[in-house]
Amino acid sequence: MSKEKAMKYIEELGCLKTDMYNGDFLQTWDHPIDEIKAVFTIAQALEELYRANISCEVFTSSLAVSNFRDKSTRTRFSFAGASSLLGLDLLDMDESKTQVAHGETVRETANMISFLTEVLGIRDDLFLGYGHKYEKEVAEAVDAGYKEGVLPQRPAVINLQCDRDHPTQSLSDLIHLIKTFGGVEQLRGKKIAMTWAYSPAYGKPMSVPQGIIALMSRFGMDVALAHPEGYDLIPEIVDIAGKNARESGGTFAKVHSLEEAFKDADVVYPKSWAPVTVMERRTALLKKGKAGADEMEELEKECVANNDKYRNWECTEEMMKLTKDGKALYMHCLPADITDLNCEAGEVADSVFERYRIPTYKEAEHKLYVMAAMILLTRFEDAPDVLKGIVKRNTPRRSG
Amino acid sequence: MSKEKAMKYIEELGCLKTDMYNGDFLQTWDHPIDEIKAVFTIAQALEELYRANISCEVFTSSLAVSNFRDKSTRTRFSFAGASSLLGLDLLDMDESKTQVAHGETVRETANMISFLTEVLGIRDDLFLGYGHKYEKEVAEAVDAGYKEGVLPQRPAVINLQCDRDHPTQSLSDLIHLIKTFGGVEQLRGKKIAMTWAYSPAYGKPMSVPQGIIALMSRFGMDVALAHPEGYDLIPEIVDIAGKNARESGGTFAKVHSLEEAFKDADVVYPKSWAPVTVMERRTALLKKGKAGADEMEELEKECVANNDKYRNWECTEEMMKLTKDGKALYMHCLPADITDLNCEAGEVADSVFERYRIPTYKEAEHKLYVMAAMILLTRFEDAPDVLKGIVKRNTPRRSG
């Protein structure tokens, strides 16, 4: 059953034109629509193959290297899962244990860790204006290293969240929508509300809302972005969302209240973030290190106080009633700030979250398969053919 | 030769009735005797298969996740060994690198780390009244996640030491006894002295002595427990040992001196621990964090001073002479406090330890196979059949 489904997905790949071999996956908007479709189609095929107990190991004697410059649970385990699924040996580049501080250049380190490496997964989301830049620098370094004959293969750099995009998250979210509404074509005309929500914490990255508006606008959805005044996202990426909507036949609108965004929405994604102006100041202070600690504390106070003005930006039962038939799909990248569960006041009411808890867990599962799909597409000249080989070989994933 | 031995063990499994599939292994007393026997029988079979150079890899594309909430050498490497033996990719859940602190619930995290996970090994032995509870909470979370369709399989939670039991240790110790005395039936009527011993350290967990008295009392042994006044174990578990002894035809006695316990013993297991009353106070202070630091220092001083009164609780040559023919088997879970070797005064005299050093090392080896046996029994509907498949397949473990 699962195997048949997998084969159907593999067939669908025949219609898609992709050119991802020896490349990277840094931002969804770097890729034409067919490449986006290839990622989510292969991800779904791999999910079915896993459930059909068919081994998807296509690598041996090869490394997957992760570099987390921020804490992570979900993404860390997803990347480990993707590596294990494909047979890659995972090695975490714990920068505290390396000599990176000793004056190594990014270019040099990138090569030194890549002699047997097929994929470098990087999370660098703390510093506005730097995360994406760093990932690009690594990608250029391994590209040069490969072309100069230093590296026997060209490792793909995969963005596990930067200051601009969080593509493995937004693509998992997209698969969740596809599965919920019964196909990517069913998303056309559906309204999704990507909104800010209150959190007692501050400094949450903007990559998720940016990733969501930039990706969902490509499938004819009506994307509504709402946040309190001053909580702006990076303008360039908001523009991309607008352009995408125009091209896909959807709409993109910035609205000014949670109510307006939720009104008749099919999907709501209420999530806290720190505005671009705060992130800019925060980045400058983080770079000062200890010298910036006092100012950082002040900034934090100021921001938490500012957040406090918008405590009513909460996804309550009342708000949910405003959505289409009162039954919009609630989404979250997790962990959520849940009022009365893990905080006094947060992004979402406990009863709303609890109703959608299991769906949000399932939403999270797709991420590892999205990563694996990106690896297959960047590391093989003909990924569909590799998948056909997996089905044909039909090796059981586990005994018994 | 080893292969034949392995096959004999596998045959013995035919007589045992077990129902462990999709379950956990948290405490030995949660399991009927046949399941205990299945664990140590499979563990021994796996040891023989390893030595016969037969690959026991039964998983691919699957994770084993460890979560050590306390330092560990032996258990860490045992769990890594068990994972490697069966073909699982190990991932340590280093809580300092995850977002657990950011308000994630146990239920959520347990699911997020388990999409490709077959086993979760947890050590949580510092907080009296909490370790076992935490492991159960994780087990319930993944059980619910599996039933709700979030997880494609139901990972087993394996207790790698909690506040109540240390089943992988006690089962390794049991295998050591079986091998020393020539069969589990030979243990009937043998006397084992589980005794407190002096250590300059304080705060050692009670899970080992509790695990030993609760397990060895199930095989008709005469179990003697001895400790200075005030060094009590958890009463409920002492009661379990008594009940087990009555049911198995053995005896269980609390005695009041090292001498009385050692008298005519076939086996001695002298080991330090902190009493339940201290562990209760310690847990309360640990939970206070920095605010409890001063009181913690005082508690430590008080306890070390109290320990000092019992410096004569040492496994000396003189004490050993009291045992059966002066030749009791000395056991320890390691590392031991060895007088004049790694401390001024400790649990055991250097000459006694040195005589049994190699046997205690061998005792430690069984642990990885015990863990692997628990994984096979919880993760396959028919573990004996999987073992037969391994023997039949007969793939060499290593070349050359």
Add this chain to the structure above:
Amino acid sequence: MSKEKAMKYIEELGCLKTDMYNGDFLQTWDHPIDEIKAVFTIAQALEELYRANISCEVFTSSLAVSNFRDKSTRTRFSFAGASSLLGLDLLDMDESKTQVAHGETVRETANMISFLTEVLGIRDDLFLGYGHKYEKEVAEAVDAGYKEGVLPQRPAVINLQCDRDHPTQSLSDLIHLIKTFGGVEQLRGKKIAMTWAYSPAYGKPMSVPQGIIALMSRFGMDVALAHPEGYDLIPEIVDIAGKNARESGGTFAKVHSLEEAFKDADVVYPKSWAPVTVMERRTALLKKGKAGADEMEELEKECVANNDKYRNWECTEEMMKLTKDGKALYMHCLPADITDLNCEAGEVADSVFERYRIPTYKEAEHKLYVMAAMILLTRFEDAPDVLKGIVKRNTPRRSG
């Protein structure tokens, strides 16, 4: 093409007499010339097999354990690569997470981590007079454990850099020379200048220069060692280099200026290190811990001030002009202190380094194959036969 080259290397092994099974690799001078040749020949064979997409996995269900007592990027990833190449599961022995501090003896820990272990890779380069000693102690412990029946196999201890030698580095460097000059025989009569160079840092280990002079002197090279007065290496190892040169028909000379060393050199290896007298004082202070912090700061100041006198010991374009045809091969183990790139004044001019940057990256690649070769030679009775088996089996390393 690569496969044919690999087979040629494997044939060459037929002429070499080695006796490395169940041994270690701690210092190149512990091994007769044939064993050194076997290492670099097998390393080159493995490189070709990797490029020919032939799987070299010869282990399953076995661990490689690393213990880095100092920071490391290159060596850490090389060891991970070697493990992955051969099918070993890597486990890093992070001493901060183990109970080593709790009074465990080296002998005990070495056994406890080795039940399923084929190789223990150790870096211990900080303490003069201790690193090599520690590695030997571990080797003796696992040797005893194997002979006493505790360990089912005898793990090899491989030196990943100690206070005396850095054999995986020097052998990678040797392969770089062999490839550059077209064969080991072509090294005869070539002049290599191993020289001190200025660095703003202090306390760099001596193992690289010691390893280089002791190894390159075995192949008939003319080895010139140069450093400012007072920057002596361990005298015993300098003597070994002299003896090696006499035996191999090469020469070994200590010269007193960078100019003299570079004059007509075919190869230059300018690299900073701290002199043996400083390392002795530093080791004593490191052992004092916090109590030695003030003195350590003073020592550092004194040494940096002393280094400052020799700022002219830099590998500049002018210096390079002194070498054979102005075209000597520049070598470095990386990371280098590059003037105007990662420091104000350093070991090498930016333009010189940039010209040799790609070659130094390639030089670094060999290290993982050197480690893998050492593992094969120490862990199999007949390593050439294992290689023949790999070629015959001809399993693709990756799909597609």
